[in-house]
Amino acid sequence: MKAEKEIKSQIIYRKMVPDDTNEVRLLHDEWFPIKYNDEFYTSMAQGTEFGGAGPVFCIVAVHEELSPTNTEEEEETGQETRKNKKIVGLISAQVQALSTFGRDLPLPSNKGCWDGALYILTIGTHKEFRKMGIGHELVVRAEQFGQTHPTCMAVFLHVITYNEVAIEFYKRNGFRVLKEIPGYYYFDSKHFGCYLCVKYLKGARDPGERTWFTALLSFSGLEFIFNFLSKTCDLTKILHNASSDSASKSSNTDLELSDLSEEKSNISILNYNDTQKLQEYEAERTDELKSIV
Ligand SMILES: CC(C)(COP(=O)(O)OP(=O)(O)OC[C@H]1O[C@@H](n2cnc3c(N)ncnc32)[C@H](O)[C@@H]1OP(=O)(O)O)[C@@H](O)C(=O)NCCC(=O)NCCS
Numbered sequence: 001m002k003a004e005k006e007i008k009s010q011i012i013y014r015k016m017v018p019d020d021t022n023e024v025r026l027l028h029d030e031w032f033p034i035k036y037n038d039e040f041y042t043s044m045a046q047g048t049e050f051g052g053a054g055p056v057f058c059i060v061a062v063h064e065e066l067s068p069t070n071t072e073e074e075e076e077t078g079q080e081t082r083k084n085k086k087i088v089g090l091i092s093a094q095v096q097a098l099s100t101f102g103r104d105l106p107l108p109s110n111k112g113c114w115d116g117a118l119y120i121l122t123i124g125t126h127k128e129f130r131k132m133g134i135g136h137e138l139v140v141r142a143e144q145f146g147q148t149h150p151t152c153m154a155v156f157l158h159v160i161t162y163n164e165v166a167i168e169f170y171k172r173n174g175f176r177v178l179k180e181i182p183g184y185y186y187f188d189s190k191h192f193g194c195y196l197c198v199k200y201l202k203g204a205r206d207p208g209e210r211t212w213f214t215a216l217l218s219f220s221g222l223e224f225i226f227n228f229l230s231k232t233c234d235l236t237k238i239l240h241n242a243s244s245d246s247a248s249k250s251s252n253t254d255l256e257l258s259d260l261s262e263e264k265s266n267i268s269i270l271n272y273n274d275t276q277k278l279q280e281y282e283a284e285r286t287d288e289l290k291s292i293v
Contacts, residue, residue, distance in 0.1 A: 004132055010065050011134065013141060016058035016090065018045040023087045024060070031124040033187050040121075044092050054094045056121065059141050061089035061134050088126040091138035093118050095149050096156075114153035114204070118146035139173050146201055153204040158194040160185055167195065175199045 016024060021041050028036055043050035044058040064085050096119045120142060125134045146152045159166050161180065171177075175197040183191035 007063065007129070008132060010063055011088065012062050012064060013059055013137065014062065015047075016045050016060050016092075020060060020087060021045050024058075024090060027087065027090065027124060027126070028122065032122065034185065036122075050094060050121075053096045053100060053119070054116075056092055056094045057142070057145050058090060058092040059138060059145075060087045061125070061129075061138060062086070063088045063129065086126075088129040089124065089134040089138055091123040091142045092121040093142045093145065093155075094121060095119075095146065095152050114151045116149060116152045117154040117156045117198075118142065118149075118152055118201075120155060120157040135169055136173060143199075143201060153201055155199045155201065157197050158184060159197060161193045161195060170197050173199070 021044075024044065025036075025041055040050060040056075042048065043056040047055050047057065050056045062085055064083050095116045098115045098117060120139075123135065123138055123142075125132075125138075143155055146155055155175070157170070157175070158181070159170060161167075167177070176199070177195045178198050179196050180193055181196055182193045184194040185192040
């Protein structure tokens with residue numbers, strides 16, 4: 001294998017095109033135990049919608065080197081007429097509406113205005129090209145894509161629990177495990193659990209993150225009182241939302257856009273306060289997501 005620096009200088013990153021499909025399919029077959037359908041590869045190559053959610057965005061890392069079949073003359077004159085090109089890494093993702101995973105994903109503490117999150121569908125690097133920073137570069141580019149959507153404030157993914165290399169990789173790239181979902185994947189006649197991971201963008205703060213304020217509260221012993229007050233506020237919001245929700249539903253069965261955002265905020269409150277509803281929701285959601293991959 002050539003020096004890593006030389007290899008890295010020969011890698012370009014670009015959008016996937018339809019001609020890449022066969023190569024991309026072979027790489028997926030090698031990397032993942034799940035078989036993806038034709039619709040998935042078409043969406044990746046054409047940037048079209050997939051699984052009832054947003055358009056798929058796919059970046060490939062291509063290694064380009066001079067073909068060893070170049071003549072000596074071509075090499076001497078620097079004529080780079082023939083090149084060997086192969087895809088050595090890729091990431092696919094799509095912006096999904098927050099309502100798709102609202103109850104799974106805690107809203108950032110300084111949430112501002114957001115109604116979507118970037119969902120990483122697949123990521124991989126050719127085994128001979130790992131540990132060179134290609135995976136990191138792909139994550140950065142996907143995040144940049146997410147940043148172009150003004151209301152997308154987080155990146156979100158599922159990783160099978162036994163894939164320790166990938167879990168470590170995501171943590172090093174700033175992701176946090178939110179929770180484990182048992183039996184999320186099904187293949188080879190067996191169920192496998194996964195971790196749900198998240199990384200917030202654009203300065204949005206993780207609600208679990210300790211700030212100087214929460215540290216001060218904990219240090220001064222006031223944390224308990226603060227938590228009690230926050231919960232009371234949430235309870236007030238739930239009661240308010242429940243009454244305004246039933247009123248709006250009785251007066252108008254077609255939900256307006258503003259009603260939808262109200263629904264979303266109810267979802268986030270449920271996330272913290274209604275364990276039974278959350279469990280019911282998770283069961284539904286797990287079935288839905290299994291049908292997507
Ligand atoms: C997970 C995966 C995508 C990582 O890809 P990668 O290109 O190796 O990622 P990176 O090179 O950015 O980082 C991987 C490791 O290499 C290290 N690394 C990066 N550049 C390096 C360098 N120049 N020299 C040595 N190590 C380096 C990183 O620090 C990282 O190690 P760490 O996690 O211990 O910090 C890759 O292992 C893979 O394709 N796995 C199979 C498919 C898969 O499981 N996908 C995830 C499904 S959820």
